[in-house]
Amino acid sequence: MLSSPFITRTLSVDRIMLRVLYALLPGIALYVWYFGPAILVSIALAVTAALATEALMLKLRDRPLRPFLSDYSALLTGVLIALSIPPLAPWWLPVVGTAFAIAVAKHLYGGLGSNPFNPAMIGYAVLIISFPHEMTHWLSPQDMGHSALSLGQQLHYIFTSTLPAGMQLDALTMSTPLDTLKTQLHLGMTVSDIRDLPIYGRLAGKGSEMVAAGFALGGIYLLIARIIPWQLPLAFLGTLFALSGVFNLIDPAHYAPPLFHWFSGAAMIGAFFILTDPITSPTTAKGRILFGMGAGLLTFLIRAYGGFPDGVAFATILMNMCVPLIDAWTQPKVFGKKGSKR
């Protein structure tokens, strides 16, 4: 016998995930526009690996395939990993990263809903630690005239790691704007000199700043559609802005301005698509603010002083660890208990 309630509203998990995927589309479109279609190949590889690993793990764990494969959560993990690694990378890079994310970070921790760490960020972290070389060759934007490779040549490179005769990988690719900033600062240049380099655009990296704006656009849609809570992106971006702003005011030669931070690296995709993963973020409003602020602080610290060019992934993972604590600390008072101590 069923019991009440007998009716439900039908915004199911798969529909939520689907909307998140839709929200990634503007960013992906701009990615293709500026960097060519290689990213689509990466996404296809990562998604295939994600679904295959998900199916395999479900089978091993003796779980039904249909409901879990069709909830789009594995698919989303795949897309996010593809978006955080260089598109012109050997085929096994997205495949290994995604397989690790799904098999270890998701399923070994109990599957959907039970994983404490954001699988995509674990996948990314594993790759950047294990394959730092492959992870730093990013395509240059097409309008810089360096993308001399046709799609066929790119595919050829992705699957065989060989370039057409006479071409050098270094000539085709570049390190990320954040990476360049860090290296050049070490070499004694000032921020303003560095930003005159051809790879930089108006706010941050040429091309990549627009991709970040595309992700922000999708993120705003998610906020309006109430798919994600506002506290996380706001606290994260606010903290990042405030910290970088203060340091930039004090020492503009060595600290990049806030908007540079916002539109570089994974800040935007992180704010709207990664930190907001409900499974690995706090459940209370106050907790979300703390979590976002913590991630903002760590991202800034890693970017400014850490060993890696970008800090979003590690900031996310570190903050993921604090979630149970944050949740326990920030439990709200229930109806009729406002005046009392918990």
Added chain:
Amino acid sequence: MIKLRSFHGGVHPPTHKKESTQSPIMAAPLPAQLIIPFRQHAGEAAKPVVQVGERVLKGQLIGEPVGPISSSVHAPTSGTITAIELQQIAHPSALPDLCATLVSDGLEEWGVRQTLSYRQLSSDELQKHLRRCGIVGLGGAVFPSDMKLRHPTVVNTLVINGAECEPYITCDDMLMRERAEGIVRGIEILRHALGTDAVLIGIEDNKPQAITAMQRAVDESSHPFKVVAVPTLYPGGSAKHLIKVLTGVEVPSGKLPTDVGVQCYNVATAYAAHRAVEHGEPLVSRIVTVTGNVEQPRNYEALIGTPFSELVELSVAKADTNRYIMGGPMMGVELPAVNVPLVKASNCVIAASDVLFPPPPPAMPCIRCTRCAQACPVELQPQELYWFAKSHNFGKAQEYDLFDCIECGACAYVCPSSIPLVQYYRYAKSEIRARDHEKRAADLARERHEFRQFRIEREKQEKAERLAQKERAAAEAKAKAAATATVIATPVDPSADTDDTQQMRIDAALARAKEQAATTPPKNTETLSPAQRAEIEAIEERRAHIHELAADAGADDEPPKHSQGN
């Protein structure tokens, strides 16, 4: 204009109220046979005061209240009592309860109807009259109305609940549209008995006709009552939430509205009070919505004890109807059978089919999206409660205020993973209640056992002492005799000897007790095989189910803290 507040959360399920408000309230025809349960109210069941074979008149008392929280039960029509026995009632447990069967004689012959002029009456006298007339909260919680007039604190605001927030239900709406004058008179009676000044009548703004009718009736009565349109938001009709919206006061958890100077009655209860006082009619009928998968959804005025099947027949249930729900789709219960009788709590019966209420898709894991927490009107964290209930971490569940959950279903309504959250909460609550019960029983048993041990020990000691005394006396006598015989005899120290024997006896007793304790094996579940553990779990589950049924059956014993404003 009064300033309205809001409460956290709430949901907007489709209301489906239009269907059953197209035609006026219709008097249901007199059934040939009525089944009248003796427990139709919160508290003790009424005690039968009629004999099988006895002829009764309409409105005659057939069950009298037992104890302070109880109410009266009356014959809904004239006829003959043919049986007093256990019968199936409108309770999901399908457990039978004591009912009278009344075969009507078709005469509808009223017994004595004692009308009163309430202005001359004290609150006390009115309470007695309401109790005698079996008036209970008709919003669903059926708490005895006289009890709610008895309060130690000053009550300065009377809130009248006409919110009717549950989808499908329209009995209060139609009552307000058609009988606003009677409701207003009833409100004045309750206000008089409570001695309050302010009266706020809260009606959700999706019932404009009811609001107009009530406003007109208030204007004509020239009582200074305020009719207030409140925003339509489920569960805005929960008494505590309506009070919050209308007065801004949040009734503290575990407290009653009267503790903050407010009392709350449902519109239908006010109407019943009016009928009882000014017409001398006990509560023998009520308005009930019959809707859902039927050809002619509408409201009926039906006698208490009318089998639901007769009402459903009047409205013509469609062919694919496969179950019936008493109450609304958010908080209602599935009827164990359609021929169970209408009771005072029955505000609505919904014919349901798999098309109307499709079975939910299989539950997915919780993704911690907190849509449930955003919907919860009590500001709970349903996802945490779910986690604790699922992992049998009941202590934590209580710490996270499980017992403040009003089981409104808003959380389950929005859950994207289709988790039957409320079921988990009901299960956890009943399990905690059962464990408390067991613990009390175990404590009692332990205390008894300890006392018994203590008594046995004491008796033994006393015996030993008596023995020692005897020995001492004997020794003394011997010593005396010896002393008189030979002056040089060395007297033994008798007390040392007896102390020793006594100590030895106590030691022996203690050793026995220890031995006994050691032979009671500890419940060692760690060493069991998985299969054995699974078996134990299965047994526990069965036991839990029984507990649940038992707890459900007993749940009515507690005064409901969060009623739909009865």
